[in-house]
Amino acid sequence: LAKTTQPISMDSYEGQEVNITCSHNNIATNDYITWYQQFPSQGPRFIIQGYKTKVTNEVASLFIPADRKSSTLSLPRVSLSDTAVYYCLVGPSGAGSYQLTFGKGTKLSVIP
Amino acid sequence: DADVTQTPRNRITKTGKRIMLECSQTKGHDRMYWYRQDPGLGLRLIYYSFDVKDINKGEISDGYSVSRQAQAKFSLSLESAIPNQTALYFCATSDFDTYTDTQYFGPGTRLTVL
Numbered sequence: 001l002a003k004t005t006q007p008i009s010m011d012s013y014e015g016q017e018v019n020i021t022c023s024h025n026n027i028a029t030n031d032y033i034t035w036y037q038q039f040p041s042q043g044p045r046f047i048i049q050g051y052k053t054k055v056t057n058e059v060a061s062l063f064i065p066a067d068r069k070s071s072t073l074s075l076p077r078v079s080l081s082d083t084a085v086y087y088c089l090v091g092p093s094g095a096g097s098y099q100l101t102f103g104k105g106t107k108l109s110v111i112p
Numbered sequence: 113d114a115d116v117t118q119t120p121r122n123r124i125t126k127t128g129k130r131i132m133l134e135c136s137q138t139k140g141h142d143r144m145y146w147y148r149q150d151p152g153l154g155l156r157l158i159y160y161s162f163d164v165k166d167i168n169k170g171e172i173s174d175g176y177s178v179s180r181q182a183q184a185k186f187s188l189s190l191e192s193a194i195p196n197q198t199a200l201y202f203c204a205t206s207d208f209d210t211y212t213d214t215q216y217f218g219p220g221t222r223l224t225v226l
Contacts (some may be wrong), residue, residue, distance in 0.1 A: 043116075043202045043217025044155070087154065102147075102155035 004088045009107040018075045020106050022088030025069050033064060033071045034089045036102070044087060044102065048073070075108075083110045115139045116218035118203050120131075124224045125193050127136065131219050133188045135203030144186040145204040145215065146170075146178060161186055193225045 014016045015044040024033070032051050036044035044095040048055055048069070050062040061074040075082055116137045125131050127214055135144065142163050147155040159178040179187045180197060184217060191196030203218040 029224070041220060041222075042201070043204065043220055044215075049214075087156040104152065104154050 004090050004103055005088075006088050006103070006106045009109065011109045011111060012078055013111050014079055015077050018082070018108060020073045020075075020077050020086055020108070021070055021086075022073070022089075022090075023070045024090045027068050027090055030092055030094075031070075031090050032092070033062065034091075035060070035062065035073050036087045036089065038085045038087065038105070040084075047086075075102065078108075078110050080110050080112065082108065084108060116203060116205055116216055118201075118218040119220050120221060121219065124226065126226050127194055129193050131193055131223070133192045133201055133203075133223070134189075135186045135188070135218055137184050137186075137203075137205045137216075137218075138172045139205055139207070139216060140183075140198065141205040141207040141216070143206045144180065145206075146176075146188045147202045147204065148172070148187065148199040149202065149220075150199050158188065158201075190223075190225075193223075197223045198223060198225045 006020060010020060032049055034049040035047045037047050038044040048057055048062045050058050050064050052064050052068060055062045063072045063074065073086060085107050086107040087102050117171045119134045148157040148158055149155045156172050158172055158176050159167065159170050161180045164180050164183055167180060177189045177191060182198050186203060201221045201223055204215040206215045
């Protein structure tokens with residue numbers, strides 16, 4: 001499974017755009033990139049998933065360059081409620097998703 | 113996610129006691145998982161089940177056992193609890209999907225072993 005590296009923590013002011021980058025140099029051809037969000041004392045929640053280029057939903061955008069060795073989760077105009085830990089997971093989707101590993105994630109703190 | 117419930121939400125027990133954590137889901141998903149989370153660490157997979165007759169060990173299954181009583185119920189047991197099993201335990205479900213297989217997590221059970 002591809003190993004991921006992401007910053008341990010980030011701070012941002014309310015209203016700013018936040019970009020969290022995840023490195024995954026040994027991503028495999030059939031691997032997808034998935035991001036989850038976890039609030040304190042709650043279970044993780046799926047945010048977004050992508051394979052290449054750009055994916056956007058109502059919560060975030062995911063940018064994946066052509067070589068797929070990294071990806072960037074973009075949160076537009078964050079608010080205090082976006083304070084959470086964000087996990088980048090790389091691995092097979094669908095039938096193989098149980099192999100995904102939740103690392104330590106990136107703790108995002110949004111400052112008023 | 114309210115569709116995945118866990119009981120109890122908090123439990124304090126003593127070393128050597130047997131304890132069961134229960135998970136129920138109304139999402140109709142075939143796949144269910146048990147994870148543990150320790151402070152400052154990510155989630156680690158304990159056991160997973162793809163259907164009622166299928167049980168598989170995860171990364172850290174030693175000291176744990178599971179039972180899949182029905183499609184909607186997946187229980188985790190600690191046969192003889194020890195202090196280093198103090199952690200936050202999450203149950204999750206997913207539906208087989210060749211594209212996303214998104215996992216839906218319960219609210220967690222905070223277990224303390226004294």
